[in-house]
Amino acid sequence: MICTGGRTAAAVVAALVMAGLVSGCEEGGAEAAPATPTPTTTPTPTTTPAQGTCPASGAVATLGEVDAAMGHRAVVLELSNCGDKPYQVNGYPGIGALDDDRDPLKLTITHGNAYTDSSRDQGPKPLTVVPGGSVQSVLHWTNRVTSAEAVTPGAHLVVTPKEGEQAQTLPFLLDIGTSGELDVTAWARGPRS
Template sequence: MNGKRWVAGVLGGVVAAGLVAGCGTPPPPRAAPGPTAGADSARTAAPVPPHLPYGGAPPSAAAPDGPCPEGGVRLREGAGDAAMGLRVADVQLVNCGAQPYELEGYPEIRVLDRSRTPVEVTVGHGSSGITTGAPALDAPPGKVVLRPGQAASVGLVWRNLVTDAERPAAEGWVLEVVPRPGAPRVALELTRSIDLGSTGKLGVGPWSGVTAR
């Protein structure tokens, strides 16, 4: 915007010079206004939140993944959504190894709090008992083969409700996932908590989809 104002000022000065040629030296064009001091400094000084409010995608400028874990796969936090206390989240499993990685069925999932203490929660397959109309979570499980660099996803669903005032609200900040039977456990630190309230239920969908990393 400041650039446009500067150009406009210069053109105005040139036109004025043509009109008064021979009648004296035209006044110099007005200087372009400088940038507003407060706007950029306010954006720079804006504090970074400790974690995302629920919904949307995680930060794009996430920390580097680092070395590929022992099992040849790593976890990434996907998008999330929330409505009237219902939470839906997506977790991705990336094949960071050199060999194809085969998945089938459901992962084994454990939820931990900030101190990595297990959260008391019943993990079930699909959305039954939590919500209805969640096709991605209630789809039949199938086989997914990931080539190096590809990723599969698994959906999570729960409700953030406090139904027992005497029971502390449960909140998970770490997921431990066994992608397939016998595989090493993989951990993922979350930017959005799994805020279960006092419901104690987490629905997990089957592995699905293949995307490029």
């Protein structure tokens, strides 16, 4: 079967990562090589501020719609400066997942997955997000099941915008499959402001 007119997750990921300047972001500093895969545990979650409120940090995380094709999934994580001062990020967001009971899922977080197109992951670099501006990260995973082992889906995504900051918990269906591997790109400028 030949499908036309549809966008694959790879095309969306490539477009988002290669996109130009987002209003409100400035960059500086040197690029670093992507980190190696690291098994992680989910940080202790906190609740996300109510819609329309701004956390004390001045930055709020939101998720776009999941783009799915051939067992691959990709979603854009956007971090917006809702405060009144510039907000600094550098590197990768901290990511975890919780099940329906808010128990942590065991995930392996990677950087530079070939499907996410590691050559386009801009790597860690200092970014300044002015009030009203935003930066983005792309999350990629597969829902491939390779064993009879029961797979517990995620019901919430836990996002720590930068080290030492309070985590934000977002409702999110994460159908991770048996690999438990989630690829995350560094914060970068994206096509949206």
